[in-house]
Amino acid sequence: QKEVEQDPGPLSVPEGAIVSLNCTYSNSAFQYFMWYRQYSRKGPELLMYTYSSGNKEDGRFTAQVDKSSKYISLFIRDSQPSDSATYLCAMSGRTYKYIFGTGTRLKVLA
Amino acid sequence: DTGVSQDPRHKITKRGQNVTFRCDPISEHNRLYWYRQTLGQGPEFLTYFQNEAQLEKSRLLSDRFSAERPKGSFSTLEIQRTEQGDSAMYLCASSPGDFDSGANVLTFGAGSRLTVL
Numbered sequence: 001q002k003e004v005e006q007d008p009g010p011l012s013v014p015e016g017a018i019v020s021l022n023c024t025y026s027n028s029a030f031q032y033f034m035w036y037r038q039y040s041r042k043g044p045e046l047l048m049y050t051y052s053s054g055n056k057e058d059g060r061f062t063a064q065v066d067k068s069s070k071y072i073s074l075f076i077r078d079s080q081p082s083d084s085a086t087y088l089c090a091m092s093g094r095t096y097k098y099i100f101g102t103g104t105r106l107k108v109l110a
Numbered sequence: 111d112t113g114v115s116q117d118p119r120h121k122i123t124k125r126g127q128n129v130t131f132r133c134d135p136i137s138e139h140n141r142l143y144w145y146r147q148t149l150g151q152g153p154e155f156l157t158y159f160q161n162e163a164q165l166e167k168s169r170l171l172s173d174r175f176s177a178e179r180p181k182g183s184f185s186t187l188e189i190q191r192t193e194q195g196d197s198a199m200y201l202c203a204s205s206p207g208d209f210d211s212g213a214n215v216l217t218f219g220a221g222s223r224l225t226v227l
Contacts, residue, residue: 006152008150031209032214032215034215034216036218041199041223042220042221043116043201043218043221044153044201044218045218046215046216046217046218049215051212051213088152088153090216092214092216093209094209096141096158096160096165096166096207097155098143098155098205098216100152101152102150102152103150103151103152
């Protein structure tokens with residue numbers, strides 16, 4: 001079993017939809033939970049992160065962490081075609097290691 | 111601070127040639143990482159530095175790969191005798207290295223894409 005599991009998609013939604021992206025993990029020592037957005041042939045861009053637990057909101061984006069279920073989510077409200085990208089989750093604890101999901105490809109249709 | 115910078119952005123080379131990539135991390139970050147990413151996959155860890163010390167190397171890093179971070183600032187990743195299987199995006203990232211800061215997250219550069227013909 002991988003330490004971090006993420007559905008690769010692709011996920012296609014109409015413009016304006018609410019998008020839910022998810023990752024599950026097995027290591028209870030993880031403290032940092034990150035979401036990256038990656039456009040084709042570009043480096044990953046840090047979108048949001050949560051330290052320890054709870055929710056965080058930034059504009060149209062909300063990150064949630066449920067440590068009891070070992071489950072994290074990224075919600076995108078009022079999705080736009082410009083949100084079409086691959087979304088990577090990543091996690092780390094009190095070590096140098098950052099563990100990544102494989103990424104979910106999202107396509108928002110105009 | 112302009113973030114993590116990588117150079118060149120794209121390199122096309124012939125099999126058997128040597129290539130070198132450079133990374134300039136965020137200046138106050140003491141940890142620097144190299145990752146490799148192929149199409150449809152998440153980043154795969156190659157190696158990391160804490161200041162100038164290279165503390166961990168992945169099994170993916172064959173003896174044709176070498177990384178340095180002289181003086182704990184910029185880093186270089188050299189691939190000798192390139193093979194077609196080396197074609198990938200090489201990503202550099204940096205982090206503060208302070209677990210308890212609440213901000214110990216990884217910031218990536220734009221990547222250096224290698225194409226080996």
